[in-house]
Amino acid sequence: MTNFKTTSSAFAVALILAGCGGGGSDSAPSVPVATKPEVSVPAPAPVSPPSDLQTSVADLTYPAKSAEHEFITEFNQFRSHLGLGLLSQSAQLDTAARNHLNYVLRNDEYTGGTVDMLGVDQATGRQMFHIERADKPLFTGVQELDRAKAAGYPGSYVGESGTFGGGKGGQVAFAALSSTVYHRAGLMYQSPREVGIAVGQDASQTFVLEFGFVKPQANASDYLGTYPGPGQVGVPLHAGVEVPNPFPELSLTNTDFPTKTGYPISVVVKEGATLEVLKFTLTQEGDAAPIESRLLVKSNDPNRYLAANMAFIVAKAPLKPATNYSVSFSGRVNNVVVNKDWKFSTR
Numbered sequence: 001m002t003n004f005k006t007t008s009s010a011f012a013v014a015l016i017l018a019g020c021g022g023g024g025s026d027s028a029p030s031v032p033v034a035t036k037p038e039v040s041v042p043a044p045a046p047v048s049p050p051s052d053l054q055t056s057v058a059d060l061t062y063p064a065k066s067a068e069h070e071f072i073t074e075f076n077q078f079r080s081h082l083g084l085g086l087l088s089q090s091a092q093l094d095t096a097a098r099n100h101l102n103y104v105l106r107n108d109e110y111t112g113g114t115v116d117m118l119g120v121d122q123a124t125g126r127q128m129f130h131i132e133r134a135d136k137p138l139f140t141g142v143q144e145l146d147r148a149k150a151a152g153y154p155g156s157y158v159g160e161s162g163t164f165g166g167g168k169g170g171q172v173a174f175a176a177l178s179s180t181v182y183h184r185a186g187l188m189y190q191s192p193r194e195v196g197i198a199v200g201q202d203a204s205q206t207f208v209l210e211f212g213f214v215k216p217q218a219n220a221s222d223y224l225g226t227y228p229g230p231g232q233v234g235v236p237l238h239a240g241v242e243v244p245n246p247f248p249e250l251s252l253t254n255t256d257f258p259t260k261t262g263y264p265i266s267v268v269v270k271e272g273a274t275l276e277v278l279k280f281t282l283t284q285e286g287d288a289a290p291i292e293s294r295l296l297v298k299s300n301d302p303n304r305y306l307a308a309n310m311a312f313i314v315a316k317a318p319l320k321p322a323t324n325y326s327v328s329f330s331g332r333v334n335n336v337v338v339n340k341d342w343k344f345s346t347r
Contacts, residue, residue: 053217054085054193061089067199070170071207075187075195078178081232082225082268084190085217092153093196093210096140100147100160101198101208103138104129111202118243127243129162144210155194158212161186165205173199173207179240181264181296181312182305184227190271191216222338223270226327228263230342235325236263237346238318244303246296247314262291262315267340269333274308276332282313285324285343291315319346 057076062068076086107113115136117129124131124143132139132147141147144160161183165173177183192211200206228235239261241252250256265282269275277297281290296312298304306312311331319325322345329340 052215053219054088057086057088062197067165067170067173067205067207068197071174071197071199071209072170072195074171074174075209078174078187078227081229082188082227083223084188084219084225085193087192087195087211090153090194090196090210090212092151093148093158093194093212094198095151095196096144096148096153096158097196097198097208097210099138099140099151100132100144100210101200101206103132103136103140104162104206104208105200105202106138107133107136130160145212148210148212153194153212155212155214157191157216158210159186159189159192160211161209163207163209165199165207167203167205169205170199170207173205175236176240178227179236179238179263180242181239181246181266181314182244182303183240183242184264184266185306185310188225188227188266188268188310190219193217219270221270221273222333224333224338224340225268226329226340226342227266227268228344230344232344234347235319235344237321238262239264239314244305246301246303246305247294248302258318260316262293262317262319263346264312264314265327266310266312267329267331268311269309269338271307271309273333275311277311277329278332278337279328279330280311280313281328282315283326283328284320285326290328291317321346 060069060072062072072089079086104117105111107115108117109115115128117127119128120126121128121131130144132142141150145158148155148158161177163173163176177187191213193213193215194211196210198208238258241254241257243252245252247261250260267275277295280295282293283290293313293315296306296314298306298308324343324345326343327341331338
């Protein structure tokens with residue numbers, strides 16, 4: 001059995017990612033701006049996770065040191081760091097991921113096909129990366145739940161994400177996802193129990209990730225997770241490029257994001273709860289004033305992707321290397337005030 005307690009630091013990588021989504025009967029996580037005085041209330045005492053939170057899983061069957069093994073290991077370390085339930089490997093979701101990867105690589109206009117994978121499907125409003133067309137080669141199902149069911153997965157929800165390793169493996173591919181706003185929101189979805197993955201041999205090293213559940217996991221009612229977390233080291237300096245773009249004022253290039261964003265800082269509470277931000281600041285060690293940052297919550301999300309239980313701040317300039325930062329958060333969760341202060345350091 002594998003039981004994760006720590007997380008490894010991630011490497012920054014600027015890559016355009018395909019937007020995550022959900023093909024289940026529930027709406028996907030797809031995943032509020034107020035500046036109010038801080039209310040001084042002690043943080044709630046930590047609670048034990050509920051009995052249905054998956055805290056250990058069987059060892060992965062992917063070859064050791066493979067990109068698949070690296071990625072899912074990083075994913076579970078990330079979830080453990082946040083206090084979320086771990087994900088167990090599903091052979092059916094592996095198959096669904098492989099089938100969809102084959103479809104993408106066969107039909108993507110950049111690899112000789114005729115489909116613009118970053119285009120939008122008119123029927124669902126989703127990116128074509130997540131949609132298969134029945135008239136195209138290697139079709140196995142329109143959306144990810146359809147494809148998972150075709151592979152024998154018995155769950156009622158399946159979500160999907162895509163990223164690229166650029167030939168550098170699973171750690172870099174996972175870092176690309178976790179350095180974003182929307183894709184990190186998808187990674188923080190609390191309900192899934194199972195996961196599957198497939199990695200391409202193409203020049204971009206395309207990754208297709210599937211995650212789902214038959215029975216959802218659940219965190220305690222007073223759960224609060226942060227990322228980067230308290231004492232985390234080696235934190236990257238800026239946000240990763242993703243589609244859809246959470247920053248309409250920035251272009252989807254590898255020049256705007258590294259020079260006009262900092263690494264996203266996130267707070268997440270129990271799914272289904274409403275998180276209201278009272279104060280959320282990032283301050284460089286030795287400075288009196290917080291760094292100028294963007295606050296992203298459900299009410300001001302330009303793409304209407306974020307859920308009500310999440311909040312992000314993203315600095316308007318990259319963080320400095322080898323530097324300590326302090327985060328101060330105060331908010332209300334279903335009208336109960338919560339405070340959290342912590343520090344991290346950059347690579």
